[in-house]
Amino acid sequence: MKVRLKAKFFFDNGEVKRVVWTISDPTVIYGSPSKPVKTVLTTVKDVQDEFQKSFRKLHKEGEVFTVAGIGGDLSGVHFNKVSYWTLKVEEIGEEEDKSNHVLAPMKDEI
Numbered sequence: 001m002k003v004r005l006k007a008k009f010f011f012d013n014g015e016v017k018r019v020v021w022t023i024s025d026p027t028v029i030y031g032s033p034s035k036p037v038k039t040v041l042t043t044v045k046d047v048q049d050e051f052q053k054s055f056r057k058l059h060k061e062g063e064v065f066t067v068a069g070i071g072g073d074l075s076g077v078h079f080n081k082v083s084y085w086t087l088k089v090e091e092i093g094e095e096e097d098k099s100n101h102v103l104a105p106m107k108d109e110i
Contacts, residue, residue, distance in 0.1 A: 001025065001026070001041075001042065001091060002022060002023070002024045002091070002092050002093070003022065003023050003026060003044060003047050003089050003090065003091055003092065004021070004022045004089070004090050004092045005020070005021055005023065005051060005087065005088070005089050006018070006019075006020045006088045006089075006090075007019045007020075007051075007055075007085055007086065007088075008085060008086045009077050009082050009085045010082065010083050010084050010085065011082055011083065012081055012082075012083050013081075017077065019065075019067055019075065019077065021067045022092065023047070025040065026040070026041040026047050026050075027039060027040050027041060028050055044089050044090065044091050047089045048087060048088075048089040051087055051089070052087060055085060055087065058079045059079045059082060062078075062079055062080035063079055063080075064076045064077065064078050064079065065077045065079060
Protein backbone atom coordinates (compact mmCIF):
# COMPACT_ATOMS: atom_id res chain seq x y z
CA MET A 1 0.00 0.00 0.00
CA LYS A 2 1.20 3.51 -0.81
CA VAL A 3 -0.34 6.52 0.92
CA ARG A 4 -0.20 10.29 0.54
CA LEU A 5 -0.42 12.35 3.71
CA LYS A 6 -1.55 15.98 3.66
CA ALA A 7 -1.21 18.04 6.81
CA LYS A 8 -2.04 21.66 7.60
CA PHE A 9 -0.30 23.23 10.58
CA PHE A 10 -1.90 26.32 12.14
CA PHE A 11 0.67 28.37 14.05
CA ASP A 12 0.16 30.65 17.06
CA ASN A 13 0.97 33.72 14.93
CA GLY A 14 -1.84 32.93 12.44
CA GLU A 15 0.44 31.42 9.80
CA VAL A 16 -0.70 28.21 8.10
CA LYS A 17 1.71 25.75 6.46
CA ARG A 18 0.99 22.68 4.39
CA VAL A 19 3.08 19.52 4.23
CA VAL A 20 2.41 16.77 1.67
CA TRP A 21 4.40 13.52 1.52
CA THR A 22 4.06 9.89 0.47
CA ILE A 23 4.93 6.65 2.19
CA SER A 24 5.29 3.21 0.63
CA ASP A 25 4.38 0.26 2.86
CA PRO A 26 3.82 2.27 6.07
CA THR A 27 5.12 0.57 9.20
CA VAL A 28 5.47 1.33 12.89
CA ILE A 29 8.38 0.09 14.99
CA TYR A 30 7.84 -0.41 18.72
CA GLY A 31 10.02 -1.77 21.48
CA SER A 32 13.67 -1.33 22.24
CA PRO A 33 16.53 -1.09 19.72
CA SER A 34 17.71 -4.54 20.78
CA LYS A 35 14.25 -6.13 20.23
CA PRO A 36 12.27 -4.02 17.77
CA VAL A 37 8.76 -5.06 16.82
CA LYS A 38 7.70 -4.00 13.31
CA THR A 39 3.99 -3.63 12.54
CA VAL A 40 2.75 -3.03 8.99
CA LEU A 41 -0.13 -0.57 8.76
CA THR A 42 -2.64 -2.10 6.36
CA THR A 43 -5.41 0.52 6.20
CA VAL A 44 -5.60 4.26 5.63
CA LYS A 45 -7.31 4.62 9.02
CA ASP A 46 -4.39 2.87 10.76
CA VAL A 47 -1.92 5.28 9.12
CA GLN A 48 -4.07 8.29 10.07
CA ASP A 49 -4.38 7.10 13.68
CA GLU A 50 -0.62 6.48 14.04
CA PHE A 51 0.33 9.89 12.65
CA GLN A 52 -2.27 11.66 14.80
CA LYS A 53 -0.83 9.86 17.83
CA SER A 54 2.71 10.86 16.81
CA PHE A 55 1.67 14.49 16.22
CA ARG A 56 0.00 14.65 19.65
CA LYS A 57 3.20 13.36 21.27
CA LEU A 58 5.37 15.84 19.33
CA HIS A 59 3.00 18.68 20.29
CA LYS A 60 3.01 17.71 23.96
CA GLU A 61 6.80 17.51 24.05
CA GLY A 62 7.40 20.58 21.84
CA GLU A 63 9.44 18.60 19.32
CA VAL A 64 10.10 19.13 15.59
CA PHE A 65 8.40 17.08 12.85
CA THR A 66 10.60 16.64 9.76
CA VAL A 67 10.04 15.28 6.26
CA ALA A 68 12.85 14.54 3.80
CA GLY A 69 12.47 16.11 0.36
CA ILE A 70 13.50 14.72 -3.02
CA GLY A 71 17.10 15.93 -2.76
CA GLY A 72 17.46 14.74 0.83
CA ASP A 73 16.85 18.21 2.31
CA LEU A 74 14.68 18.30 5.41
CA SER A 75 11.59 20.40 6.02
CA GLY A 76 10.43 20.82 9.58
CA VAL A 77 7.57 22.05 11.70
CA HIS A 78 8.25 23.18 15.28
CA PHE A 79 5.31 21.84 17.28
CA ASN A 80 5.95 24.24 20.16
CA LYS A 81 4.62 26.99 17.82
CA VAL A 82 1.63 24.99 16.45
CA SER A 83 -1.86 25.68 17.82
CA TYR A 84 -3.54 22.80 15.97
CA TRP A 85 -3.32 20.74 12.79
CA THR A 86 -5.41 18.73 10.35
CA LEU A 87 -4.33 15.52 8.66
CA LYS A 88 -5.73 13.71 5.64
CA VAL A 89 -4.46 10.33 4.42
CA GLU A 90 -5.36 8.79 1.07
CA GLU A 91 -4.26 5.63 -0.69
CA ILE A 92 -2.57 6.25 -4.04
CA GLY A 93 -1.32 4.21 -6.97
CA GLU A 94 2.28 4.08 -8.17
CA GLU A 95 1.57 6.45 -11.07
CA GLU A 96 0.21 9.10 -8.70
CA ASP A 97 3.42 9.39 -6.67
CA LYS A 98 5.35 12.38 -7.95
CA SER A 99 7.47 12.92 -4.83
CA ASN A 100 5.12 15.46 -3.32
CA HIS A 101 7.20 16.43 -0.30
CA VAL A 102 6.19 20.04 0.33
CA LEU A 103 6.43 22.54 3.14
CA ALA A 104 4.85 25.78 1.99
CA PRO A 105 2.57 28.59 3.09
CA MET A 106 -1.03 27.46 2.76
CA LYS A 107 -2.68 28.56 -0.48
CA ASP A 108 -4.89 25.59 -1.38
CA GLU A 109 -7.37 23.62 0.62
CA ILE A 110 -6.43 20.04 1.42
